[in-house]
Amino acid sequence: MYSIFFDKIKFIFFQNIAKVLLTVPHLSNALNIHKSEIDFIKTNGYLRKKSFLCSKVLNEIDLELSKAISKVLKNNKNEIEAKPGNLRVKRLQYFSPILRKFSRNTTFNFLSFSFYGLFKKPNILFTYTTDGKHSSELIDGGCSDQFAFEPHVDSFRNYLKILLLLEDVEVENGPTYIVPSSMNDPILLSNYKDVIINKSNTIVDEKKSEILVNKYGKVPLTGKAGDIIIINTKNLHWAGDFISGERKILWLYY
Numbered sequence: 001m002y003s004i005f006f007d008k009i010k011f012i013f014f015q016n017i018a019k020v021l022l023t024v025p026h027l028s029n030a031l032n033i034h035k036s037e038i039d040f041i042k043t044n045g046y047l048r049k050k051s052f053l054c055s056k057v058l059n060e061i062d063l064e065l066s067k068a069i070s071k072v073l074k075n076n077k078n079e080i081e082a083k084p085g086n087l088r089v090k091r092l093q094y095f096s097p098i099l100r101k102f103s104r105n106t107t108f109n110f111l112s113f114s115f116y117g118l119f120k121k122p123n124i125l126f127t128y129t130t131d132g133k134h135s136s137e138l139i140d141g142g143c144s145d146q147f148a149f150e151p152h153v154d155s156f157r158n159y160l161k162i163l164l165l166l167e168d169v170e171v172e173n174g175p176t177y178i179v180p181s182s183m184n185d186p187i188l189l190s191n192y193k194d195v196i197i198n199k200s201n202t203i204v205d206e207k208k209s210e211i212l213v214n215k216y217g218k219v220p221l222t223g224k225a226g227d228i229i230i231i232n233t234k235n236l237h238w239a240g241d242f243i244s245g246e247r248k249i250l251w252l253y254y
């Protein structure tokens with residue numbers, strides 16, 4: 001209980017400091033983030049930023065990913081999780097200096113400060129999901145269940161994740177869904193206690209999830225290639241149904 005309370009206070013404190021910093025002339029432009037956006041994340045637990053990555057950067061990431069993934073496939077198979085139509089490659093920061101450079105991105109560093117009061121370095125992950133109808137050297141088969149498809153919370157603490165959309169993400173190709181503001185609902189307290197005890201993310205049962213969705217609604221975190229999505233995964237969230245298409249996302253876990 002103490003940890004949950006302390007983390008809430010710390011989060012409010014650093015988000016307010018971040019907002020004050022953004023009143024410094026030109027800083028907001030330099031950091032590419034605005035006070036209202038910090039407020040939006042604090043209240044809703046997510047934010048979309050459109051066209052954050054230009055096509056040149058997207059191409060650079062694509063090329064670099066192919067190299068980094070083949071390196072991982074050859075030497076570090078324990079960094080890979082796979083099932084039909086789903087691939088997840090972890091800790092890519094150790095395999096690619098180009099991908100590692102996202103650790104130095106000023107917007108991301110500022111967001112990390114606003115969450116934790118620290119400039120944390122992220123774990124970098126890549127996920128590829130497909131219906132199996134697209135030819136791919138990465139993975140066999142088509143996706144029926146995505147990783148993390150059950151409604152869950154990742155932590156009792158505020159947990160910053162940034163999704164870099166490498167392809168368009170629509171309702172058809174399984175976006176992450178979030179229940180905005182759900183982290184402030186007392187109904188999740190017992191789940192946060194479970195997270196503390198089990199030291200892992202915790203599935204939230206169907207009845208509770210339904211209550212929260214009815215109360216706050218649910219938002220599919222869709223977007224176009226080049227958009228980024230900032231999410232606090234202390235809120236209830238899950239990977240949506242994958243109907244068709246394919247999807248590539250680079251994830252920064254702070």
Ligand SMILES: [Fe+2]
Pocket residue numbers: 148152153154201233237
């Ligand atoms: Fe999650």
